[in-house]
Amino acid sequence: MRELAAGIVIIGNEILSGKTVDTNSPFLARELRQLGVTLKRIAVIPDELEVIAETVRDFHRRFDLVFTSGGVGPTHDDVTIEGVARALGRRVIVHPQLEEKIREYLNGRPANAAHLKMAEVPEGAELLVDERLRFPTIKVENIYVLPGIPEILQQKFFALKDRFVADPYYLKVIYTNEVESTIAQYLHDTLREYPALLLGSYPKVGDAEYRVKVTLESKDRSYVERAFAFLLARLPQGSVVRTEG
Amino acid sequence: MRELAAGIVIIGNEILSGKTVDTNSPFLARELRQLGVTLKRIAVIPDELEVIAETVRDFHRRFDLVFTSGGVGPTHDDVTIEGVARALGRRVIVHPQLEEKIREYLNGRPANAAHLKMAEVPEGAELLVDERLRFPTIKVENIYVLPGIPEILQQKFFALKDRFVADPYYLKVIYTNEVESTIAQYLHDTLREYPALLLGSYPKVGDAEYRVKVTLESKDRSYVERAFAFLLARLPQGSVVRTEG
Numbered sequence: 001m002r003e004l005a006a007g008i009v010i011i012g013n014e015i016l017s018g019k020t021v022d023t024n025s026p027f028l029a030r031e032l033r034q035l036g037v038t039l040k041r042i043a044v045i046p047d048e049l050e051v052i053a054e055t056v057r058d059f060h061r062r063f064d065l066v067f068t069s070g071g072v073g074p075t076h077d078d079v080t081i082e083g084v085a086r087a088l089g090r091r092v093i094v095h096p097q098l099e100e101k102i103r104e105y106l107n108g109r110p111a112n113a114a115h116l117k118m119a120e121v122p123e124g125a126e127l128l129v130d131e132r133l134r135f136p137t138i139k140v141e142n143i144y145v146l147p148g149i150p151e152i153l154q155q156k157f158f159a160l161k162d163r164f165v166a167d168p169y170y171l172k173v174i175y176t177n178e179v180e181s182t183i184a185q186y187l188h189d190t191l192r193e194y195p196a197l198l199l200g201s202y203p204k205v206g207d208a209e210y211r212v213k214v215t216l217e218s219k220d221r222s223y224v225e226r227a228f229a230f231l232l233a234r235l236p237q238g239s240v241v242r243t244e245g
Numbered sequence: 246m247r248e249l250a251a252g253i254v255i256i257g258n259e260i261l262s263g264k265t266v267d268t269n270s271p272f273l274a275r276e277l278r279q280l281g282v283t284l285k286r287i288a289v290i291p292d293e294l295e296v297i298a299e300t301v302r303d304f305h306r307r308f309d310l311v312f313t314s315g316g317v318g319p320t321h322d323d324v325t326i327e328g329v330a331r332a333l334g335r336r337v338i339v340h341p342q343l344e345e346k347i348r349e350y351l352n353g354r355p356a357n358a359a360h361l362k363m364a365e366v367p368e369g370a371e372l373l374v375d376e377r378l379r380f381p382t383i384k385v386e387n388i389y390v391l392p393g394i395p396e397i398l399q400q401k402f403f404a405l406k407d408r409f410v411a412d413p414y415y416l417k418v419i420y421t422n423e424v425e426s427t428i429a430q431y432l433h434d435t436l437r438e439y440p441a442l443l444l445g446s447y448p449k450v451g452d453a454e455y456r457v458k459v460t461l462e463s464k465d466r467s468y469v470e471r472a473f474a475f476l477l478a479r480l481p482q483g484s485v486v487r488t489e490g
Contacts (some may be wrong), residue, residue: 014445016284017414018275019460025289030263039261041296042289044270051286074426075446076433114429151450169262181319184359188321200259201320205396215264 004037004166007059010044011052011070011080012148023150024069031157036166036219037065047071052083060087060143065164070148074114084143085122095121101135130159169198170221172228172245175210176235179203183212186234194227196220210241249282249411252304255289256297256315256325257393268395269314276402281411281464282310292316297328305332305388310409315393319359329388330367340366346380375404414443415466417473417490420455421480424448428457431479439472441465455486 008028014020025042032039040063045051052071059066071080085092098119103111121127127136137156138145144160146153176183180203191199198217204210216231218224232240253273259265270287277284285308290296297316304311316325330337343364348356366372372381382401383390389405391398421428425448436444443462449455461476463469477485 013443014447014460016274016287017462018271018278018284019445020447021271026263026266029261033263039263040291042261042287044287046285073446073448075429076436077445112426112430114426117429118426149448149450181357181359181363184320184362185357191321198258200264200322201318202259202265203318203394205394215259217262 002166004065004164005040005063006032006037006065006067007041007063008039009055009059009066009068010042011047011068012044013046013077015044016046024148024153027150027154028067028157031161032164033169035161035164036168037164047077047079049079049083049086052080053086056084056087056143060141064142066143067146068143069146069153072145072147074117078117080145081120081122084140084145088122088141090122090124092120093123094119095125095127097127105134128160133159167219169217169219170224172216172224172243174214174231174243175241176212176214176239177210177241178212178236178239180212183214183235186231187214189234190227190231193230194223197224197227247411249310249409250285250308251277251282251310251312252286252308253284254300254304254311254313255287256292256313257289258291258322260289261291269393269398272395272399273312273402276406277409278414280406280409281413282409292322292324294324294328294331297325298331301329301332301388305386309387311388312391313388314391314398317390317392319362323362325390326365326367329385329390333367333386335367335369337365338368339364340370340372342372350379373405378404412464414462414464415469415490417461417469417488419459419477419480419488420486421457421459421484422455422486423457423481423484425457428459428480431476432459434479435472435476438475439468441468442472
C-alpha cells in the first residue's frame, strides 16, 4: 500500500484574530483525502519567525508531506520563507530564476526591496514550474510553500496534485435516527470485529432526517464492505434512515 | 493591562478527512478577539489519545486558557476526557454529580456503559454549572472541555465568556488600491515608528473595490490612532479607497 501522511501549517494573524476564516485548510483536507493522503495535523500559527520555524520543523520530521499557507508576500509580516529556512537550518538566498521572473513581470519598472524579497527561498529549494502559473511553487525537502490567497493556493495545488497520489480511501455512511448512546455498543462490537476500520460517529442537532451519521472507512474496499454489512445487521430495525457509498 | 493568551485544540478525524468544515475555531477566534483575549494557536488533531494528551499538555503549559472541542460523546472515538487527564497526569473518574444529571435525564430508563462514559472527568475537574444549560462544562486547571457540535459549543461558550475578559483591542482598517510591493515601504516605516503596532497586510484577488486591506491594532487606543494617521499621511494620494474604525 502506498501511504502518505501530511501536515498543514496555516500562517496568519488574521485567522487567529478572527478577521478571516481559513478556507485553505478545508480545501486541502478535502483534496488530500481524495488523493488518498492521510492528513494528520493542522496548525494555525501567528506570523512569528520562531513559531513558524518550530512548527515547520516538527511537521517536517513527523509527516511525509508538509504544506504551508500564508506569509509569502512582500511585506514585513511575510516571514514564512525565513521560518522554513530556520526550521531546516538553512540560509535564505535570492533565487536567480525567481529574480528573473520578477524582473520580467515588472517589465522594465525598477525592482524595489519588496519585489526582491519575493525572490527569496531557503537555500537548496527547488522551484516547481508549471506553465499554467505565473510563478513557480517553492519546495524544500518535503515542504511545499503555498500562498495564503485561496485562489492562488488552489491553482498551485491543482498544478502539484499528481505528485501526491496514494491508495484511495473507501467510505460508506449510515444515517440513523437513534441517539449515540443507543448505537455505541454496536459500533464497539463492529470495531472489535474490524479493528482496522476507521469508524466515526457524528451526532447532529436539530436535523429532521437523522440523529447520527456513522462513517466507515478503509483503504481495503472489501474490509469496509464487510464491516458495513456487520454493523447494518446489528442496528435496531427501522433505525437506518439511509446509507451512502 | 490585563492580558490573556489562549490556544484551541480541535479534536476530530472528520475535519482532517475533509468531511466536515470546522466552524468552532472561527467562532471562538472571533469571540475571543472581542473579549480582548489573544488567540495564539489552533491545532486540529485526530481522535487519538496520545496526540490529544501531547497537544493539550503543550497548550496547557504555553497559554493562560485552553479550549478543546470535540471527542466528548459516548462512543469509541470520544477520547478527549482521557486525553486531557493524561495530559495532566490525572486519573479518569466518574463524577457523581454528572452521573446524577445523566440518570435524571434518563428519567428511569436504565443507564448503559455509553451513558456512564459521559459522566467521566479528569480527577479534580470542576463542573461549571449554568442554569441555561442542561449539562455543566468540565474545567480542569486552565482547560475548558467543549463539545464538537457547534450549537452546543456556542451555548456553552456564551455561558462562560464573562470569565475571559481582557483589555480590548482597538482596530483601524485601510483599504487601498495599491499593490503590496508599493506600500510595503510605508508599512515598514510605520512599524519602525510604532514597533508595538499589530500591522497586517492582506492582498485580495479580483476585488473591484480594493487591492490590499491593511489592519492596524493595539490595546492602546491612542497608539493605534497615531500610527493610523502616520501611515495615512504616507500612502500615495488617491490610493486609499476607504477606512474603518
